[in-house]
Amino acid sequence: MTTLAQTEDDRPLWPALVRGWRRRCPNCGAGPVLRGYLTVRESCPVCHEALHHQRADDGPAYITILIVGHIMGPALLWAFVQWRPDPLILVSIFSVLAVAMTLWLLPRVKGAFVALQWSRRMHGFGASD
Template identity: 50%
Template sequence: MTDAPTYEMERPSKPAMLRGLRCKCPNCGEANLFSRYLKVVDQCPHCAETLSHHRADDGPAYLTILLVAHILGFAIHFMWVMWQPSPMVMATTLATGAVALSLFLLPRLKGMIVAIQWARRMHGFGHQP
């Protein structure tokens, strides 16, 4: 009977996810995770952790759409019940809100997904001493 491989240090998921949501390195929480809007740095400049292994792909976009759609669904209902604005006012307000909220959430959710992958040693993040 073989045991599963054990690692010297377990990586706690919750602190890593919170650091990812702040767009910080999941290992140290000090340096920025992104060099540009959605470009993950290859290596953390503070702790030298390699972050180029991530495979976030479409996950952040799906989560962003899911969250923004639910928030806007509530906003549509709330706006209509409380104020009954004209359709043009609702469309303009909600479209602006959707774009702003999407631009705000997308890098944070990508950071969270990269941090989850790092904490669970997924893809290339595993098998490192």
């Protein structure tokens, strides 16, 4: 049984989150955590840390939508007030930007979710320790 002090000392949160954001293994930071666009590997190919315990589910999608919405909403309002473009042009540009931002953010947020779970020993991560 691990104590909270041991959990915080041997699996620090912020380095794990940074590694996950970079789509790297939260343990070693060298191996890729994702196989393909969003599929999490069974284990790290470098350090062999088991990653199959992860339960990200819909969390990364919700957080990505939250981030994109909070950036694009005010930007859309600002662009409309500032330049008064034709609504069709405005919708076209911001739709493409929102999709591009979502596609860029989603795998990074998923990597950070896996890293958070690994760092906090959630869902079976660390059960063998």
